[in-house]
Amino acid sequence: MTEPTAGTLDFTPHPGAAPAAIMVRSQMLMELRLLARNGEQLLLTLVIPLLLLIMGTRSDAVVDLGPGRSIDIITPGVLALAVMSTSFTSLAIATGFERRYSVLKRLGAAPLPRWGLLLGKIGAVVVVETVQLIVLTSVARLVGWHPQGGWSALGWLVLLVLLGTAAFGSLGLLIAGTLRAEATLAVANLVYVLLLIGGGLLVPLTRYPGSTHRLLELLPSGALGEGLRDVFAGLNPDVSVVVVLTVWAVVAGGLASRTFRWE
Amino acid sequence: MSLPAVEVRDLVMKYGEVTAVDGLSLSVEAGTVTAILGPNGAGKTTTIETCEGFRRPQSGVVRVLGLNPVTDARALRPRVGVMLQSGGAWVGVRAHEMLRHMASLYAHPLNVEALIERLGLGSCGTTTYRRLSGGQQQRLSLAMALVGRPELIFLDEPTAGLDPQARRATWDLIDELRGAGVTTVLTTHFMDEAEALSDQVYIVDAGRVIAAGTPAELVHAGEENTVRLVAEPSLDVTKLAASLPDGTIVHERQPGDYAIAGVVNPELLAGIAGWCADHGVLPRSISVHRQTLEDRFLELTGKALR
Numbered sequence: 039m040t041e042p043t044a045g046t047l048d049f050t051p052h053p054g055a056a057p058a059a060i061m062v063r064s065q066m067l068m069e070l071r072l073l074a075r076n077g078e079q080l081l082l083t084l085v086i087p088l089l090l091l092i093m094g095t096r097s098d099a100v101v102d103l104g105p106g107r108s109i110d111i112i113t114p115g116v117l118a119l120a121v122m123s124t125s126f127t128s129l130a131i132a133t134g135f136e137r138r139y140s141v142l143k144r145l146g147a148a149p150l151p152r153w154g155l156l157l158g159k160i161g162a163v164v165v166v167e168t169v170q171l172i173v174l175t176s177v178a179r180l181v182g183w184h185p186q187g188g189w190s191a192l193g194w195l196v197l198l199v200l201l202g203t204a205a206f207g208s209l210g211l212l213i214a215g216t217l218r219a220e221a222t223l224a225v226a227n228l229v230y231v232l233l234l235i236g237g238g239l240l241v242p243l244t245r246y247p248g249s250t251h252r253l254l255e256l257l258p259s260g261a262l263g264e265g266l267r268d269v270f271a272g273l274n275p276d277v278s279v280v281v282v283l284t285v286w287a288v289v290a291g292g293l294a295s296r297t298f299r300w301e
Numbered sequence: 302m303s304l305p306a307v308e309v310r311d312l313v314m315k316y317g318e319v320t321a322v323d324g325l326s327l328s329v330e331a332g333t334v335t336a337i338l339g340p341n342g343a344g345k346t347t348t349i350e351t352c353e354g355f356r357r358p359q360s361g362v363v364r365v366l367g368l369n370p371v372t373d374a375r376a377l378r379p380r381v382g383v384m385l386q387s388g389g390a391w392v393g394v395r396a397h398e399m400l401r402h403m404a405s406l407y408a409h410p411l412n413v414e415a416l417i418e419r420l421g422l423g424s425c426g427t428t429t430y431r432r433l434s435g436g437q438q439q440r441l442s443l444a445m446a447l448v449g450r451p452e453l454i455f456l457d458e459p460t461a462g463l464d465p466q467a468r469r470a471t472w473d474l475i476d477e478l479r480g481a482g483v484t485t486v487l488t489t490h491f492m493d494e495a496e497a498l499s500d501q502v503y504i505v506d507a508g509r510v511i512a513a514g515t516p517a518e519l520v521h522a523g524e525e526n527t528v529r530l531v532a533e534p535s536l537d538v539t540k541l542a543a544s545l546p547d548g549t550i551v552h553e554r555q556p557g558d559y560a561i562a563g564v565v566n567p568e569l570l571a572g573i574a575g576w577c578a579d580h581g582v583l584p585r586s587i588s589v590h591r592q593t594l595e596d597r598f599l600e601l602t603g604k605a606l607r
Binding site: 050135148301 | 353354355375378379380381383385387388389390391392393394398402403405406407408409411412415416419445447449450451452477478481482483
């Protein structure tokens with residue numbers, strides 16, 4: 039059988055799935071294009087973190103972050119925020135509307151397997167996060183950020199970002215797979231704002247009332263924020279950071295895979 | 302005879318208390334066009350989505366290309382094209398982009414540009430899905446079902462929302478697909494669509510098949526020919542029938558609207574007119590009809606479509 043040449047249509051059946059790697063790549067690029075075209079998502083993933091970073095240079099005028107240079111304190115928190123905005127809020131909203139408009143259902147009838155769809159999504163999230171982290175750390179350096187810890191800090195950054203992505207991403211899919219799209223939109227944004235202000239993400243735990251420390255450390259936001267602040271202060275993060283993020287990822291991931299409804 | 306392309310036996314599907322499909326059976330021969338015809342809520346979409354593997358049969362058996370649509374989904378997906386009743390694309394995706402993405406998931410896809418031209422989507426290539434008209438969204442959805450060169454396609458109301466010209470173009474396309482050896486299963490509540498397109502029609506109502514056959518068989522299995530009499534309501538149909546040749550059936554479809562079935566000839570009309578004269582009835586009209594699938598449906602279900 040000959041391949042169709044340009045301009046001709048031969049409907050004679052010739053079924054077959056594309057190789058898995060090609061399908062996953064195509065899905066990932068599709069998700070990236072849609073994301074890049076969506077202004078609200080870009081606001082969430084880049085503009086807000088950048089604004090907070092710039093404000094961070096003068097944050098003492100807004101909120102007392104504690105001892106030390108404010109840019110050094112706020113930058114790791116902004117990186118943690120960037121991870122949460124992409125892997126949680128952005129992913130949840132996009133997936134919620136994919137469910138709502140039967141996109142997931144339709145893709146489910148195409149040769150792309152479900153794990154391929156998930157890999158495509160994870161790939162897109164990781165690409166966006168990489169761009170975010172490069173842009174944000176570059177701008178932070180320009181406005182005076184002095185990260186400590188050298189290469190070991192970079193290693194920890196990669197590990198904590200991956201764990202944080204797994205935890206937040208699982209939570210995002212848990213919400214998107216069970217609630218209606220409108221409810222997902224509301225919950226994802228609300229959680230974003232709540233954790234940004236009160237979740238130990240941007241502001242060091244020491245600035246919160248003493249009785250809340252244990253609770254905040256158990257939140258994925260508190261763990262990721264605190265972990266990244268330790269890392270760029272040249273310290274090894276507490277083992278509880280890794281444990282907390284892993285537990286959230288496993289529990290939320292397990293729940294999401296059992297409750298996710300494709301339509 | 303070769304294996305049926307689709308076989309449904311005694312399918313039962315319930316949503317809570319509501320029974321959507323109630324012991325439905327059908328069989329689709331490869332290379333043919335089969336229409337599942339029925340009013341909204343008849344169970345058409347549930348049936349077709351069970352064949353597509355979206356739902357697991359609660360009772361009964363579904364086989365598609367000889368396989369189980371749920372457990373053999375991986376093997377079936379490349380071979381089966383699906384057009385959902387609505388949605389299926391990202392709201393922000395461009396029409397061509399969506400189709401190219403679908404094409405990238407298959408090993409031997411159709412030429413995307415040619416398919417876009419064929420479906421009249423050339424002018425809206427860079428238009429996002431949310432800005433496409435309902436008809437354009439339908440045609441994109443149809444293109445998405447075809448692009449992977451499937452053996453079998455399931456089309457859920459493929460012409461809903463299309464203007465007459467686009468509808469006709471879709472019919473021609475489905476005809477061409479049959480010529481190329483593609484098996485088509487479609488749902489519709491348009492009688493003329495089922496009559497014009499399909500080799501086999503299943504009339505479905507309240508989750509059951511109430512009649513099946515070729516369009517010609519279905520029409521002939523009903524009243525051969527019909528005279529429609531419009532007059533005052535509540536005439537005595539038994540006495541009217543008794544005054545007419547043996548085998549003539551009269552029933553009042555709606556108040557004042559009578560269907561008279563039998564051998565339609567000038568004598569029958571004279572007989573009807575004579576009975577009316579004897580009983581002081583002034584008909585508003587007496588007309589002769591060739592029965593359509595629509596009449597047949599009305600006769601079977603006692604209700605109009607939709």
